[in-house]
Amino acid sequence: MASDRVLRACPVEAPFALTLKTDNTERVYCLNARAEAAGLRRGMRFTEARGFCADLQSAPARPDLDARFLTALRRWATRYAPWVGPEGRDGLVLDVTGAAHLWGGEAEMLDDMRDRLDRAGLSVRLGLGDTRGAAWALAHHGEGIAPPGAALEAIGPLPVAALRLDEDMVTRLQRLGLRRVRDLAETARPPLARRFGPGLLLRLDQALGDQPEAIEPEPDPPSYAVSLSLPDPIGLTADVMAGVERLLDRLCARLAAQEAGARALQLSLRRVDRGAEQVTLRLARAMRDPARILPLFERGVAGVDAGFGIDRMRLEAVQVEKLPVQQLGTATAGRDTARLDDLITRIGARIGIENVQRFVPVDSHIPERSFRRVPAAGSAPCSGGWSGHPPRPLRLFSPEPIPGTGPRPPDRLRWRRMTLDVARAIGPERIAPEWWHEDAAWRSGLRDYWRIETRQGRRLWLFYTPQQPGWFVHGEFA
Structure with a gap:
């Protein structure tokens, strides 16, 4: 597959x-x-x-893509039977009891399956029997149909591997001369149980129908979509928001039952003229509180063109994340975080939620690499900061050359058309380039950084390059 x-x-x-x-x-x-x-x-x-x-x-x-493809194939197979489950990494098992007559019989149903899958470009091997083990054996070691009550006659000539045994047990059975399922069925059971354990006889009994084996269909994923049909068309923003409130209550109840939260919601509004309007809400963090989500829809709903009225509403959580239940506490940090998330969501509705960003620290001693910008939605602010480094300036800009000679800072420097007198210099802090990264700005080699306090109140971050002597201003402290 x-x-x-x-x-x-x-x-x-x-x-x-x-x-x-x-x-x-x-x-x-x-x-x-x-x-x-x-x-x-x-x-x-x-x-x-x-x-x-x-x-x-x-x-x-790509096993992940294979699993997704098998899931789609499982949904397609429900056209033949309602009970469809996975069988290994590349197979499906169907319980077609009471469904074969809809296709004219079992053989006709298998022919229809094969024709449709061949047209789809899939090679398939099909087996059918009154037991799951017999159907598996025929599908993997020879196609066909095992008549009811005649499983041994159908699978007897097949190798013992058709009983879903591991390779080691198959090899041990073959060394004893037990190569076919019929050979195994005709052998005395007590010696087999003592030598191979009960698992061998269980597989044989399941294939012959002496032991039951249920089919466990794959459960359908939970649906996070709710709809509302209106007896009379509506068009006022307040009426639409009232409908959204009813939909949110039902949707959030489903999310809570699955311990999940919505990161993106899509509201579809169908007009009486068969037109449709959509309002998409992307949230800064997964949530399922209808009281918090409802006000965030106001801006989008206010811009909807209701036309001659809206008669159907549908709300779907198009992006869902796990949101387990948490213990309630007395701290206010959670409420402050919730207000910040709501603010990010409101701003993101105007400019795009991916454009609201924050700085987070990166484990690197190179100043230009010690931070990065990430979307504020879905990321938490770092409370630790750059605690492992010496103090860093609040403002960091591209290095700006200034006059100066020698490895120590000049007593007076000229920067941005200002003449500044140095009152205090702290340093040097030597920073070497990270050899595993290609960076043209650091090819000059070492840098000796100094913290400078001037009499005019400016606090600058300077560095000196020993290989190519020169002074540069790289940042400014608050």
């Missing part, structure tokens, strides 16, 4: 394999039919695979 996902977008008429690094070794993760025909198998070293097949083409595997 993983290789089919890649080859659908970029077909290759050659042996093809996806590789994944496991235990510091590149191994074959998935391959197409041409690669299997060349003798390659999953799990083998990629270097060995290239030795067996010189024209093998490859690409890195």
